[in-house]
Amino acid sequence: MEGNISQFIFSGITTGAIYALIALGFCIVENSMRIVNFAQGDFLTLGGMVMFTLLHSLHIPLFPAFFAAVVAVALVGAAMERLTLRPARSKDTVVLIFITIGASIFIRGVIKLLWGKSPRTLPYFSG
Numbered sequence: 001m002e003g004n005i006s007q008f009i010f011s012g013i014t015t016g017a018i019y020a021l022i023a024l025g026f027c028i029v030e031n032s033m034r035i036v037n038f039a040q041g042d043f044l045t046l047g048g049m050v051m052f053t054l055l056h057s058l059h060i061p062l063f064p065a066f067f068a069a070v071v072a073v074a075l076v077g078a079a080m081e082r083l084t085l086r087p088a089r090s091k092d093t094v095v096l097i098f099i100t101i102g103a104s105i106f107i108r109g110v111i112k113l114l115w116g117k118s119p120r121t122l123p124y125f126s127g
Contacts, residue, residue: 022040022041022044025037025040025043026040033081033085033089033096034093035085035093035096035097035100036097036100037100038097038100038101038103038104039080039100039101039103039104039107041104042103042104042107042108042111043073043076043077043107045107045108045111046073046076046107046110046111047069047070047072047073048069048120048122049111049114049115049120050068050069050072050073051065051066051068051069051122052115052120052121052122053115054068054069055122055123062123062125076107080103084099084103085099085100
């Protein structure tokens with residue numbers, strides 16, 4: 001029973017840390033761009049799918065695949081900012097919100113086309 005409690009505590013801390021990182025992402029984007037990025041969760045999903053591909057298709061080890069997935073999603077985010085958000089920056093805030101909603105729909109579509117609709121799993125980082 002005691003082993004289960006420590007596992008529950010560790011799992012809760014891990015899940016909380018993930019939510020905290022997502023919230024931090026929302027805050028950083030909102031503070032720098034003055035908009036809410038509605039594609040934030042889709043970027044997280046994209047990172048997981050890229051990491052899945054790196055691990056299972058390209059057979060890259062876990063930690064290099066993790067960092068490569070972070071870089072890949074950062075590049076997609078930078079491209080989105082440069083190509084869509086920056087040119088529309090002087091427009092109304094609603095335009096920027098619609099751009100992030102459109103990016104969310106686009107990313108979900110790309111994920112469904114490339115990886116399908118079935119769930120994928122990643123290995124644990126620890127034992």
